[in-house]
Amino acid sequence: MPATIRDVAKYANVGVGTVSRVLNNNPSVSDETRLKVLAAIKDLDYHPNPIARQLSTGRTLTIGVILPYLTMPSYVERLRGVQRALAGTEYDLILFSVESPAQRDAFFEDISRSPRADGILIISLPPEDQQARRLANSQVPVVLVDAYHPELCSVLIDDIQGGRMITEYLIQLGHQKIAFLGDYLETPFHPSMRYRFQGYQEALQEAGITYSPEYLAEGTNERSTARRLAKQLLSLENPPTAIFAGCDTQAIGVLDAAREMGIRVPEALSVIGYDGIRDAEYLNLTTVEQHLFDSGVEGVQLLLEALDQTIPEPRKKYIPIELVVRGTTAPPLA
Amino acid sequence: MPATIRDVAKYANVGVGTVSRVLNNNPSVSDETRLKVLAAIKDLDYHPNPIARQLSTGRTLTIGVILPYLTMPSYVERLRGVQRALAGTEYDLILFSVESPAQRDAFFEDISRSPRADGILIISLPPEDQQARRLANSQVPVVLVDAYHPELCSVLIDDIQGGRMITEYLIQLGHQKIAFLGDYLETPFHPSMRYRFQGYQEALQEAGITYSPEYLAEGTNERSTARRLAKQLLSLENPPTAIFAGCDTQAIGVLDAAREMGIRVPEALSVIGYDGIRDAEYLNLTTVEQHLFDSGVEGVQLLLEALDQTIPEPRKKYIPIELVVRGTTAPPLA
């Protein structure tokens, strides 16, 4: 049976308050007493029980992170940022991974009422209005990363602008036949794909290019699915000269398709991704870098600030995105 | 201020014990009383404080997972398995990510004495003898995944056999000049690379092939490093006809090097990886599949069993490995 603070107090012939003061570096303990207590702690191999401390202080020294199931490299990358930012602090990280909308809702419910964590970081899971309100009114501060709600702090990425940026760049290169290959746009989870698509459409419209529905390919976020969809796009009677892939993983699938079909990239087909995962660099893929790691770091920072304040106001922080031109884009063949 | 169990008791005109019994589905509560209590709980929007419950029951309903920094896809894949296996249980997952040997030691120290979690899962971080003893003697059950110590439960992978398997297969194809490209063998962290290398050496020896030190390339676990090292190997006066890469990421770097040097795979160079990460399938990479996801699942299962028993005995469970022959290996050119 591990020693308790009372055992230590008895052993050192002091009161429990004194032991507690020594543990918490309270200066109003005489050196003599402090040494006696420290010796007792050592003799008894005493280690304070964090649960008991949590109960009496009301702090859990834990940050809850809720994120979609760890399949996509981009989630992992954001999580790494969170992890790193938390490493220097006194907080531990408790991970809630969401595999379905129902589970997400359940977590949002639970979290907002049970003080399991001092703060909550929600990654890539935008809450609905009612949930957001609950979260905002709950005791624990909440920060969204890669998600937005007016009532909550968020670290966000302007996906509409990203979509425009890519499309404008392709148009500027001279492309007119630009396809969009992404996740299903109507997903209960995350609207970022919709935003990217919206940016794509806006840029087309501004350039006076008519949007053609046959240039839209939707599918699951997998390399193999993207490959299949890309083959369909490239087999059209009037195939696109550029494909805007909704994420880098899908762009890699597009590259697979092009290779298998003997279509040269970038000469005969420009391919552009979105995210800036590590593989993009190796594959020399043109992409929009959205600083995934940094978004995790910033999220933690916002949360730590919110933890300091008594009344956290809903702050927004944009992570800049940037177009990284590499080897998979070029002007179309004349 | 959230309602407490005493508020509920007062509101429902019952004792706190009764409320607690209702919360825990204790059958010895009359239906009438139960309904009264449930109504009070609803009226006050009461939710039990998990910390307080933890303190009085002694259970945290939390599993701690310690793993190296989330850079390698293989760690993430194991973590996903853990995550999934825990999803159906009442346990939450608290994540400790280790970035240095010193930090690893600190975690091992802390964990073995503070009851922060009901059980600990250690991934890919073999403890030293003294640490293992501490862990074994601590109150919390510990399971190692992808690591071994005689005194602890472990889910392990026979890396020596994996190394042999690969090498024997290459020899059987007719290769004699087989290089090994892996992490630094002398690492304070994880010996799996050493074991794979050992299997490689044993297989060579048994086939009567002299091991040549110039066919050993060590470097950090990064695709770009592997590419550089592979170029060096392939620029040797007498270059290898096959490269055994210590992990799939490194194998991908080898493929990069071959492509850049215009060396055809598998005709002029066989490349084989190790791990079975997802990309291996897409890249059509021959590899040793070690069922990373499953190892996480099995680890959790072992831990849950250990949590049930009062005296957990150190059990071992091997995850089978299997050679997956794909398109990057072939007999050498005559």
Added chain:
DNA sequence: TAATGGCTTGGAACCGGTTCCAGACGTAAC
């Protein structure tokens, strides 16, 4: 000498649950 105030200290009360013991009540058996 008494009053004042600073420095230490002991320990009760508290955080919010669970558990267990004692007792109230009702019914059946003698």
Added chain:
DNA sequence: GTTACGTCTGGAACCGGTTCCAAGCCATTA
């Protein structure tokens, strides 16, 4: 009518910390 027993209930004690109040002690000051 009393005993016995089962069912249900209240609440004190407990888990192991922190916090705060009261008080002891000593030196300084009036």
